[in-house]
Each structure stands twice: as structure tokens, then as C-alpha cells.
Amino acid sequence: MTFPRPILFLFLLVAGMVAAERAWVGVDDSAVIRQRIDALLKRRQKPESLPVDPPNPFALAATGTATVTGTAPAARETPIPGVNPAPGVPAPVPARTEEEAGSANTAELLARVAGRLRITGAIRLKDQLHVIINDSPWKEGDTLVVNQGARIIRLQVTRIQPGQLTLRLEDAELVLKY
Numbered sequence: 001m002t003f004p005r006p007i008l009f010l011f012l013l014v015a016g017m018v019a020a021e022r023a024w025v026g027v028d029d030s031a032v033i034r035q036r037i038d039a040l041l042k043r044r045q046k047p048e049s050l051p052v053d054p055p056n057p058f059a060l061a062a063t064g065t066a067t068v069t070g071t072a073p074a075a076r077e078t079p080i081p082g083v084n085p086a087p088g089v090p091a092p093v094p095a096r097t098e099e100e101a102g103s104a105n106t107a108e109l110l111a112r113v114a115g116r117l118r119i120t121g122a123i124r125l126k127d128q129l130h131v132i133i134n135d136s137p138w139k140e141g142d143t144l145v146v147n148q149g150a151r152i153i154r155l156q157v158t159r160i161q162p163g164q165l166t167l168r169l170e171d172a173e174l175v176l177k178y
Helices: 004-045 098-103 106-114
Strands: 065-068 076-079 119-125 128-133 136-138 143-148 151-161 164-169 172-177
Touching: 106 151, 106 164, 106 172, 128 151
Parallel strands: none
Antiparallel strands: 065 076, 119 128, 128 136, 143 151, 151 164, 164 172
């Protein structure tokens, strides 16, 4: 049989044409490929320097704060009056002077501090009802510490019922419904 010679000749002809085409197109392709590689890897080989004063990644976009910049190198955040920071977060309460804070009786103080608490629900842990206040579970008899300016106020959780929470500050009690 004499068939393998023409098939071999045809195969060599096609292989030669493919090789010639690759050699002719390969010059342009390699330049394009090198440009793409440089564009992708340039940032890794020579990264840009970080900013001297980077923005705060934990600041919420709708926090109700404005960044005040001046000649000072660092920016500071100040609350905008009359703007709620975000849904579910209590508005900033202006600090009272010592005279105003001292003149308030315990019932008013308890009501004012309880208004700043965020009660999100109740859970049962080890057969005991706990209430979630400011993202922490509290049970009956626990003492809740609240910072109010320079003062530290200790509220006692006296009773937890489904839908109700009773807080005590010295001799005053307050029942909150949630």
C-alpha cells in the first residue's frame, strides 16, 4: 500500500502552514500578551503608597456626623444637632453640667438613662429568662453599668417578664415595655 506517503506529505504541508502562520502572528500576540501581563502585575510589583491619614473604615455613612478639618493634621468627628445617627441607634445626648445632673432626683435620672438603653428582646438560657440590652444578655439581679458623661450609673435588673423589664436605681423603679 502506498497511501501513507501522500497522507504524510499532506500532514507535513498543513503543519508547515500552521507553523508559518503562528510565526507570523506570534510577534504581535506576544507584545499584546506582555502589555496585558504588565497591566495586571504592575500594581503588585510597584504598589501605590498608602495615604498618610486614611479614612475611618468603621464610620457609618449616615451617622449624622460631619468631619471637621482645619489646619490640624487629624480630623475629628462632631455630632450634627437634630440629626439621628442611624435607625435603632439613640441620638447623642448633650452632656449636662454637674449642677443640672445633681439637681435631678433618682426617678428622673433612671428615666433619662433608661431612655438611652436599646432593648432588643428576651431569650431563655439555662431555664432562666434573660433580656438583651445593648447587645448583651442580662438576667434578674444583674447590675447594668451605664456611662453618662463623667458619671457611672449602676442600674439593677429587678424583674424580667415577657414583654416587661423592671429596672431599679437606688429607691426608684421603672417598668419598661418592649
